[in-house]
Amino acid sequence: MEILVCVKRVPDTSENEIQLNSSGTGIETDDLVYSINEPDNYAVEEALQIVSKVGGKVTVVTIGGEDDEEVLRREMAMGAHHGVLISDQAFSGSDGRSLAAILKAFVQKAHYDLILCGVQADDGAAQVGGMLAAMLDYPFASLVNSIEVADVEKLKVSREIEGGNKEIHEIDLPCVLSIQTGINEPRYVGMRGIRQVASVPIPTLGPADLDIDPRTVGKGAAKVGRVDYFIPAFGKGAEMLQGKREDIVDRLVELVAAKGGLN
């Protein structure tokens, strides 16, 4: 099975103190450390587990600049067979629709049985996967938290439903799935692994390689634009329970029960 995983490099929310920049249009990027978007990492692990069972190759692709190559290297150190960087000045400032269009052009240049992406990027809007599927006219399942290869043409996937329930689907290949964290336990990649794939070539593709008209993507073509960025003001604080420990516990149980937390 040929699997494509779309990945993105994002500021690592667990390791950064996110602060607004002085103009209020975005976040301060000076001291940020970046890493692969967490759900994307789960998607790559899932792809690797599938090909280890049924055979095939895993390709990771990202749209971005030179710096974004590091996440491709990391995923290749995990075991992904190919990495592709889609990069050009014309692509910068793309909105979700443009990104999906670029990926669609890339997918049409090759053949993939299965396309995975993370459920959403830490700095994104959870839209590219669905749009990509629509543009390709592929079936799409979101919030997938298990995949079973039923036969050569079908997958059995389960999706997480609000409230913790699960729903099982059969879905025809080729398809696009957005992967939820927790679907597996991604393997660890250390410096050694990254060093070992340091010299593997990663092709960079631009609009000409993908037959994209530069005017249809990028900032100029964006139909959605950010107008503001702010950190919400703190709400009214939590209610502090006071008194003896036993009373606090009783009151807590009452409150949780009142909110429907205890059945």
Place this chain on the structure above:
Amino acid sequence: MQFWLGQWKHPRYPTAGILHILIFAGFILLASRAFAVLVLGVTDNFVFPTFSGRLGHTYGIVRDYAATVVFLCMVIAATRRLVFRPARYAVPAKFGKAHTADAIFLLALIAILMLADSLFEASKAAANLQQQQPVEFLAVLSLPWMLKSALSSTPIPVLQNVHLGSYFLHEITFFFLLCYRPFGIQFHVETSLFSIYFSKLDREALKPVRWGVPDERIDEVKSLGVKTFEDFTWKHMLDFYSCADCGRCSDQCPANAVGRPLSPRFLTIKARDYVFRHYPVLGSATNSKPLIGELYSEDEIWSCTTCGACEQECPLLVEYIDKIVDLRRGMMDDGNVPQSIQKPLKALESRGNPYGKLGKKRADWTKSEEFRKACNVKIADGNGVNTLFFVDSITSYDDRIQSIGRATAKILDHFGENFGILGPEEKDSGHEVRRFGEETLFMALREHNVEAIQSCAVRIIVTADPHAYNALKHDYKDVPPVEHISQLISREVKAGKIKFNPIKNEMDVYTYHDPCYLGRHNHIYDEPRNVLDAVPGLKRVEMSRCRERSFCCGGGGLMLFYEPKEDQRIGVRRVQMAAEAGANVIVTACPFCMVNIEDAIKVAGMEGKMTAIDLAELVDQQIARDN
């Protein structure tokens, strides 16, 4: 020689230890007798050269007693196994059936040897006596002497048969035992000589990834660590054969004590059984499958705190930490790492600390208004600073632990040391990174720190963190000598340069908890105690497990991020030990011990009844400052 002939570690378990020393001495004394008896079957008058005359007679007497003592030891040992059943010999169900039958069988074989030899000698003496021939002197009250007395009226033909029978019994048992030797714990008699002789001399330093491969060429090694059985070094395999199944390691192991899925004893025993199963004497080797998942579980290998209690105890000097770390290196190389540890490892890679905090905030602990008034901490950047205070991650970033850093700085200041810190230039020492098997990341951290330390041209490094101390001392090269703050304080106390105010609450009873990487791994036991004893009015008691038998707090560094399967927290067990000793203040000298012990006090519901304080904090609090 100390550990083999000297049996150095045996008396740590008095009953079994003394029995072992007696049996060991008996075996050494009786070795030549076994061969002499063999030849006696061919020629009746055989004696070893130089053993004729007085030496021979003396040996005869010694030998009679030796055989008797060994025989008695067998009886006592068997009684222990069958009647008293010390808990450490028990085999938990998950590790298979009890080893009692094997043990008794072996004891019986040895007892038969002793009995047969004595009978052989006694029957001849009894016959000689009846025929009024010269009788070899038999040591009074020894086994042969008693048997001789018992046989004194037995007819000569019967004695003849007894004599012959016991000879054959002795030889059959002897040769059976020789052939049976390699298949069980009895093999340690032979292998121990080699496993002790070839054991690592520098026990504190971790085994390199591969012996003979320098660090800078580690990238050329295809596969890191131990993944299949054949990846173990020959010495580690020899360890598996040498283990005598005595259970002392697991008896001391904190992970085992709280029900984590690790027992050092069975780490070895399982490996030995695995060898017999997969590499049989007859036929060819059957596999080299990955060990993790088959022989060991992941949790088993992550459960170890590398406290070293098992190695401290093992009479045969079996190495455990190196094996655990090698297995972890193998898992790390395969990417098989718990998610809870992956996060801090990634943060260490990108930020140089496991918490993902900004590197430039590493010196923020020095910047509070109040502290700056008391002590101004410089950044050492080659500006003539003499002493480098290596702070390490937890003391730099953890709100509670920063207080240990500030206390240490104030103490250094009080001593008039011209000291500084690396500040943002410091990265995690990588001590736990290495012990968790991430050698490449450790090497990157070390390279960065060594460069930073060298560029600030200090004469000496001081730290309050035993893990950093151990790393700088044993894992790093080409850095100035390093001291733990307790050594410095102790020296000042000895020189009379420091005065303490009397302790405020005289009702408090203190106990000192030895951090593993200060005590067991670096033998610093007395210095912290000397400091405590110099504080007027401080009442100190010892916990039953102290000094080199100290009980780990639960493990430091990355172990704080690992979520083990256990019945109870290791730290809770430790806090209970302090309570049993009658103490209500636990003094320690390690930031990780502080985290674990303070947490454990809360978990055990002992808040208000028990407190913990770091040695540096206590000293800072008690120092009599002139102003």
